[in-house]
Amino acid sequence: xxxxxxxxxxxxxxxxxxxxxxxxxxxxxxxxxxxxxxxxxxxxxxxxxxxxxxxxxxxxxxxxxxxxxxxxxxxxxxxxxxxxxxxxxxxxxxxxxxxxxxxxxxxxxxxxxxxxxxxxxxxxxxxxxxxxxxxxxxxxxxxxxxxxxxxxxxxxxxxxxxxxxxxxxxxxxxxxxxxxxxxxxxxxxxxxxxxxxxxxxxxxxxxxxxxxxxxxxxxxxxxxxxxxxxxxxxxxxxxxxxxxxxxxxxxxxxxxxxxxxxxxxxxxxxxxxxxxxxxxxxxxxxxxxxxxxxxxxxxxxxxxxxxxxxxxxxxxxxxxxxxxxxxxxxxxxxxxxxxxxxxxxxxxxxxxxxxxxxxxxxxxxxxxxxxxxxxxxxxxxxxxxxxxxxxxxxxxxxxxxxxxxxxxxxxxxxxxxxxxxxxxxxxxxxxxx
Numbered sequence: 001x002x003x004x005x006x007x008x009x010x011x012x013x014x015x016x017x018x019x020x021x022x023x024x025x026x027x028x029x030x031x032x033x034x035x036x037x038x039x040x041x042x043x044x045x046x047x048x049x050x051x052x053x054x055x056x057x058x059x060x061x062x063x064x065x066x067x068x069x070x071x072x073x074x075x076x077x078x079x080x081x082x083x084x085x086x087x088x089x090x091x092x093x094x095x096x097x098x099x100x101x102x103x104x105x106x107x108x109x110x111x112x113x114x115x116x117x118x119x120x121x122x123x124x125x126x127x128x129x130x131x132x133x134x135x136x137x138x139x140x141x142x143x144x145x146x147x148x149x150x151x152x153x154x155x156x157x158x159x160x161x162x163x164x165x166x167x168x169x170x171x172x173x174x175x176x177x178x179x180x181x182x183x184x185x186x187x188x189x190x191x192x193x194x195x196x197x198x199x200x201x202x203x204x205x206x207x208x209x210x211x212x213x214x215x216x217x218x219x220x221x222x223x224x225x226x227x228x229x230x231x232x233x234x235x236x237x238x239x240x241x242x243x244x245x246x247x248x249x250x251x252x253x254x255x256x257x258x259x260x261x262x263x264x265x266x267x268x269x270x271x272x273x274x275x276x277x278x279x280x281x282x283x284x285x286x287x288x289x290x291x292x293x294x295x296x297x298x299x300x301x302x303x304x305x306x307x308x309x310x311x312x313x314x315x316x317x318x319x320x321x322x323x324x325x326x327x328x329x330x331x332x333x334x335x336x337x338x339x340x341x342x343x344x345x346x347x348x349x350x351x352x353x354x355x356x357x358x359x360x361x362x363x364x365x366x367x368x369x370x371x372x373x374x375x376x377x378x379x380x381x382x383x384x385x386x387x388x389x390x391x392x393x394x395x396x397x398x399x400x401x402x403x404x405x406x407x408x409x410x411x412x413x414x415x416x417x418x419x420x421x422x423x424x425x426x427x428x429x430x431x432x433x
Contacts, residue, residue: 033123047195050126055188057133063141064128068121074109075117094166095159104152110168120170127177134255148173151238175235176242182211183246183262315345319354352383360433373397377413387417388427
């Protein structure tokens with residue numbers, strides 16, 4: 001009572017999949033994803049190895065690599081332990097023995113032979129690159145396991161009436177990834193190596209073309225078998241689940257294919273979203289360029305107006321304009337020479353609050369302007385009567401940073417500020433100038 005299984009069947013050593021006999025059931029194990037073919041002369045084999053893609057990869061394939069490693073470790077561990085088919089049977093997907101949710105998960109990590117494992121892992125890598133590259137490791141893992149578990153559950157449910165049989169392998173889940181990659185990146189290509197004997201042939205093939213080939217093989221095989229519940233139908237069920245997941249995530253904006261998805265390609269709108277983004281980006285760049293040019297003109301006009309006001313003796317007006325430009329234009333900066341001239345004119349006009357504000361602004365931009373710092377301390381002590389603030393300003397002015405001629409001025413200001421603070425110890429909070 002032989003029943004079909006799951007692995008993605010290959011055109012390998014015989015036209016029918018190999019059968020491994022357990023104690024009471026027969027398991028159709030297959031040899032994995034079809035990557036092994038006979039050449040026309042039937043004397044040598046051709047091996048197809050997809051290894052890379054030009055699809056955008058926004059996330060590294062951590063989960064893909066991890067799943068491959070887990071499958072390899074499970075295979076080697078079972079091989080090394082010499083576990084019999086009877087011992088492995090409870091972890092396979094068993095038919096006609098009720099529903100076993102744990103088997104829905106464990107069966108997708110079991111493989112019946114080296115080529116079964118190798119074929120599946122090669123194509124898990126290829127399609128995992130594309131799908132995980134768009135989803136990231138966490139969502140990719142959920143999608144992969146979700147497809148595998150859902151397909152296993154459907155398969156076991158449909159085979160409840162079977163007398164015996166079962167299946168194992170990751171190929172239905174990988175067919176799901178194939179379908180997702182076809183929906184999300186049909187025009188992108190896979191870089192492949194075809195080994196004919198010992199002769200490697202490199203070529204690129206679009207994901208859509210490769211999907212059509214493999215799905216076409218399965219559809220034809222299923223039709224020849226009368227669309228019975230065989231291995232090809234199991235593979236197609238995995239692809240159907242993957243197609244549904246891919247379309248759902250695309251239409252609900254859970255993945256961004258940038259206008260290169262299957263529907264856009266079939267409608268001749270491929271890259272439309274990317275083109276719109278480029279047009280918006282170009283228009284934005286033009287607007288920003290025009291705005292930048294206009295702002296530059298305004299800055300030049302403001303600088304000229306400040307210099308005119310200073311020349312005519314309107315220091316407070318020049319200071320007000322400078323403050324307005326600082327508040328409204330993030331890129332506005334009065335040149336250092338003009339900033340010094342504004343401060344000088346404000347001091348000459350005895351506009352002490354404005355002079356302090358101008359010097360503070362100057363020091364924030366040019367912290368090494370020691371003479372401006374010394375003058376600020378002097379105004380704070382003698383004109384603004386703010387000794388504590390003056391001492392804080394002088395603390396940032398080491399004696400060795402001044403020429404010898406100005407060092408006595410610093411010492412004198414410290415003495416004056418100290419005496420003044422003792423006379424009027426209460427002062428509003430000091431700022432870090």
